[in-house]
Amino acid sequence: MYQDKKVVLIFGVGPLQQSIIKRAKKMGLYTVGIDPCENATCRGDVDAFEVVGGQDYEDTCVVVEKYGIDAIVTAATDKPLVMMARIAKKYGFPFYSVETAQWSTDKFQMKQRFELGDVPHARGRLVKSVEETADMVYPVIVKPRDNSGSRGVKLCRTKEELEQSMAEALEYSKLDSVLVEEFIEGPEYSIEGLHYDGKSEVIQFTEKKTTEFPYNVELGHIQPAHISEENKQKIREIVTKIGKALKFENCPSHTELKINERGIFVIETSPRLGGDYITSTLTPLSTGINMEDQLLHIALGEDVDTQTGREEKASGVCFMNLPCGTVTAIDSAINEVSSWPNVYSFATSLKVGDEIHPITSSLNRYGQFIVKGTDRKEVDKMITEYENRINTFIRVG
Numbered sequence: 001m002y003q004d005k006k007v008v009l010i011f012g013v014g015p016l017q018q019s020i021i022k023r024a025k026k027m028g029l030y031t032v033g034i035d036p037c038e039n040a041t042c043r044g045d046v047d048a049f050e051v052v053g054g055q056d057y058e059d060t061c062v063v064v065e066k067y068g069i070d071a072i073v074t075a076a077t078d079k080p081l082v083m084m085a086r087i088a089k090k091y092g093f094p095f096y097s098v099e100t101a102q103w104s105t106d107k108f109q110m111k112q113r114f115e116l117g118d119v120p121h122a123r124g125r126l127v128k129s130v131e132e133t134a135d136m137v138y139p140v141i142v143k144p145r146d147n148s149g150s151r152g153v154k155l156c157r158t159k160e161e162l163e164q165s166m167a168e169a170l171e172y173s174k175l176d177s178v179l180v181e182e183f184i185e186g187p188e189y190s191i192e193g194l195h196y197d198g199k200s201e202v203i204q205f206t207e208k209k210t211t212e213f214p215y216n217v218e219l220g221h222i223q224p225a226h227i228s229e230e231n232k233q234k235i236r237e238i239v240t241k242i243g244k245a246l247k248f249e250n251c252p253s254h255t256e257l258k259i260n261e262r263g264i265f266v267i268e269t270s271p272r273l274g275g276d277y278i279t280s281t282l283t284p285l286s287t288g289i290n291m292e293d294q295l296l297h298i299a300l301g302e303d304v305d306t307q308t309g310r311e312e313k314a315s316g317v318c319f320m321n322l323p324c325g326t327v328t329a330i331d332s333a334i335n336e337v338s339s340w341p342n343v344y345s346f347a348t349s350l351k352v353g354d355e356i357h358p359i360t361s362s363l364n365r366y367g368q369f370i371v372k373g374t375d376r377k378e379v380d381k382m383i384t385e386y387e388n389r390i391n392t393f394i395r396v397g
Helices: 015-026 057-067 081-091 098-104 107-116 159-171 229-246 278-287 291-299 332-339 376-393
Strands: 007-011 030-035 048-051 071-073 124-127 140-144 154-156 178-182 188-196 199-210 218-223 251-260 263-270 314-319 325-330 343-347 368-373 394-396
Touching: 007 015, 007 057, 015 030, 015 278, 015 291, 030 057, 048 057, 057 081, 071 081, 071 291, 081 098, 098 107, 098 229, 107 124, 107 178, 107 229, 107 263, 140 159, 154 159, 159 178, 188 229, 188 278, 188 291, 199 229, 199 278, 218 278, 218 376, 229 251, 229 263, 251 278, 251 291, 278 291, 278 314, 278 343, 278 368, 314 376, 332 343, 332 376, 368 376, 376 394
Parallel strands: 007 030, 007 071, 030 048
Antiparallel strands: 124 178, 140 154, 140 178, 188 199, 188 251, 199 218, 218 314, 251 263, 314 368, 325 394, 343 368
């Protein structure tokens, strides 16, 4: 029985939530998971599972009351945030407001809040037809207002490309307009933060590696990022501004930005943990701080501790990037990758006969390995060496 345990409700029971489910159980919590999919990937990982539609407020309330829920969390997804905020408001759970959830899940409303909060950002506008962009300077970025994971996001260099890309972006959206914004040059980073007790704290700076345009999908993340101390301090101040502008409280944040000679520009943010193993795996390996644990403490109304066990190391994830074609052979040596020095994990589902297509979103990547090290130089060297070796094991014709 679970009556002697605190009960946490986890929104989503897919791969993105697997790590936080395990952390919650390690903390001695009773885990209840809800997901619209009856065969959700991680339904066997939670103590209790209920099928609940993503927009089904009434049934979500039924689950809260059935299990006597003490806290609510999710990880690395924007989809349930508005619902979670509504539930938190009704039952008094530590969370942010419905208003904040709405601003954070609509990229245009987010930009409006950036404008009001003096947050440096990429300028953009809502567009329903390509004619509305006549005064914009190419290249531009088109993206759905209400989606994540790089789905529907594309660089456009001409009016013709923009018109086609707008149609593609709308396929990933429930709305009738898309966001078209200026293209910001420069390397891209993500900033992992926590917002609690009225303050905003940066836990780690992450450097991204992406595919070539037009899709710009993440192929890797490395911590810590190569950012000057001066820019790190500016970023901390920007994250504080973001927290105030969007009224982040009782939450983590994952903020994407670019840096160039003109300054620092925020691309977007979200009051959630970062995906792609950034906060579940890389941040604990590089800082000694587990942000999932701290989020659970926040959700339970407990104290947050971001100093005990703090260390300065390095880690990275590299997603496999292969030539297009058909997989004709896979060397059995690939089964030894997990035992290589400083490899934390390795996974791929590729098999002979699989087709390799261009990577157009985070949903169609082919596997990844994660490494840990004492510093960035060591991690960078391992990623380069290991990626090259793994690619020789997979023959594509």
